[in-house]
Amino acid sequence: MAKDRSLLPIPAGMRDFLPGEAQLRRVLENKWAQLYTSWSYEEVMTPTVEYLDVLTIDTGEEMAGRLFQFFDRKGHIMVLRPEMTTPIARLMASRLYKDTLPQRLFYGANVFRYDEPQAGRQREIFQSGVELIGASSPLADAEVIALAVEALRQSGLEEFQISIGQIEVFNGIMDELPLSPEDKSKIRDLVAKKDFVSLEEFLQNHHLNLEQAELLLRLPTFHGGKEALEEASILAVNEKARQGLENLHQVYSALCLYGVEEYVAFDLGVLRGFDYYTGIVFEGYTVGLGFPICGGGRYDRLLSQVGYDCPATGFAIGLDRVLLALSRNQQPKTHTKPDVLLGGDDLVEIFAKAARLRARGFRVEVDVLGRQEEALKAYGRERGIADIIYFALSPREDADDVKKEA
Known part of the structure; x- marks a missing residue:
């Protein structure tokens, strides 16, 4: 008697890749690996399963609630890795700490997040990305952004944009506010989500003066080319914010030398979801998708959390999201026939x-x-x-x- 096929489900948020679909993924993965190698990045691999205490060092409460976790037979709490930056920080601190800096590393790996499944948001995600470890200069930030642009170009996407922000501009403004760390974290979430209505309501309830509230409400509106960066000079309320804006100018100058300025724009509302970011942050968007296809930034304090004080920057691209964008803009390709x-x-x-x-x-x-x-x-x-x-x-x-x- 044949088995009822309805009794052969897979877990929510996971998916099968059929002939043709799997081939497209492999082709794109290999193309990116060749690109990273040509920029002198070397491939690394880390375990799919790691200890909870290591992977939640500095990823923030939001990510902590999205983990797949379980116990091994000795009672240790284990997790499926939710991203690759923290595992590579661990790898750097435990295995590569004696190597000459900077280290240029790349990866292609599945990560797992317990999100509500929807288009472009699965629970098993394939990421491709790089980490440039041991360099704090604007040139290092510009390199990873330019490399992200080239990776998206080589994927076949024709219309996309990298939106660049600076965490220290936001942090500088926060330093001036008489608020608790919890309140500042709430403001950060609202700014990142561009939830202006809730942000205005929150500021009114906390009785900030008009000038302070106006700065926060205007922060996410600074979006565009170099002119937006010039207009954002009013955000330089202290030295931290001023240096953040100056850093954006320096990175932009380097990106112009790379010739990728047409693909980048400034967006001071980009803050990213992980607590470990410390400077430049960025997200990539394309036509037809309402969520980022890539993201990254500088995380100079993360490696010190694992005992190796070293600056770093990098990015990750969601391969499946790129393929989704390509499928919406082009005719889907069938798998290759034998010759x-x-x-x-x-x-x-x-x-x-x-x-x-x-x-x-x-x-x-x-x-x-x-x-x-x-x-x-x-x-x-x-x-x-x-x-x-x-x-x-x-x-x-x-x-x-x-x-x-x-």
Whole structure:
């Protein structure tokens, strides 16, 4: 009795990738790996499962509530990694701390977050990204942003934008406010979500003076090109905020030298969701999707939390989100058909021919069902295979086989 297929579900937020879909993922993953390597980044891999205490060092309460966690047989609390920056910080502090800086590392890995599944937001996510560790200069921030731009360009996306913010501008303004750390964290969440109505209500309830409230309400509205950065000079309420704005100018100048300024814009409302960010932060958006396809920034204090005081910056791209954007803008691609189909009775010739063709880069399918010539050709036509070759044993070989049987 056949098994009821309705009894074969997969967990919510997970998905299968069929032939063609899996191939597109692999092609894009390999293309990005080649790109990172050409910029002198080296690949690393970390475990899918790590200890809870390590992966929640500085990721914030929001991420702590989105973890897949469980106990091992010794009672340790384990988690499926929710992102890759903290595992690489651990790797750097425990295994690579003696190596010469800066270190340029890249990865391609699945991460897991217990979010409510929806389009573009799964619970298992494939991320591709880089970490540039050991450099605090604006040139390092510009390098990872320019590399993110190039990765998105090579994916085939034609319309996208990298929105750049600066955490220290926001932190400088927060330093001037007579609020508790909890209230400041709430303001940060509202600014990041661009929830102006709730932000205004919150500020009114906490009796901030008009000038302070106006600065916070205007912060997320500074969005655009270099002119937006010039207008944002009113946010330089102290030295911390002033240095943050100056850092944005320096990074932008370097991005112009890379020739990617058409892909970047400033958005001082970009704050990102992790507590470990300390300077430049950025997110990438494309037409047709209401959520970021990539994100990153500077995290100079994270490595010190694992015993290795070192500046760092990086980014991660959501590969599945990029493919979703491509599928909405282009005709979906089917999986690649074989170039050649081989079949027949002469297995020696079939296998030899297949080896020669594969060595030359052709995709070759060998018939394993013993189809006769007409059946083989019908199968090949159904699959859309252009070249079909049937190898029959010669009459002499047939006669030899008869003699051997006799």
